[in-house]
Amino acid sequence: MGKASFLNPYVRAHNRLRDERRLSVPPDMGTMAIFYAVGGSSYSLLRPETEKAAFAEEAERVAEESKDKYARVRVMQVSDRFRVFNALQDPQVAGLTLIGHGTISAFYTGNKPPRWSDVATEVQKEDGHLKMGKIVQRFCGGVDQRDSITWGTFAVYDQRNVLAPIGQGIEDLDPDEDAFRPVYSHEVNTPRQILAAHEPYKKSNKPSSQ
Secondary structure, three states: OHHHHHHHHHHHHHHHHHHOOOEOOOHHHOEEEEEEEOOOOOOOOOOHHHHHHHHHHHHHHHHHHHOOOOOEEEEEEEOOHHHHHHHHHOOOEEEEEEEOOEEOOEEOOOOOOOEHHHHHHHHOOOOOOEEOOOEEEEOOOOEOOOOOOOOOOOOEOOHHHEEEOOOOOOOOOOOOHHHOEEOOOOOOOOHHHHHHHHHHHEOOOOOOOO
16 A cells, blocks of 8 residues: 555544444535634735635625525634534534635644544544535645645545645635535545545645644
């Protein structure tokens, strides 16, 4: 397996959750949780109040578009990782949309940005589950580390339901909707397939912590 071997335990745990049918409710019975960043980030050229207003407006627009796919839609400002983790642990939440700053593997919240491996660990806890809806990463998708894996990879039942702008930067104002596309072409992916989905976009080979 070589360089893909670090993914083996995550793939095995994901397959176990699928086999055990530890799932959220389906979208037509569940909530789409939409999180948007507080603004004022050093990653933006916008004034903090402009950035915050842009993210809030984007969240409301996404909420309106989600109403015909989910039973409920909830919009929340996020300033720490715990609100996101609460949604990951709630089986009544069928999908998540994240708006703000990050990379393909990390969503920049106000404290200790959760990475893909944090998400995988969270959903694999004793009472964890996989989402039956979509996880949409509406933040930059830079693949900047050797072990960069898409944030929502191991949080969904069908990995084709992870949408992200892989390898692309995203504008704070009026982002290109075509950028938010499925990262994977298979419902369930092997470690090699997961790495292959990211390989064309990698900018460096330096290691990082998971």
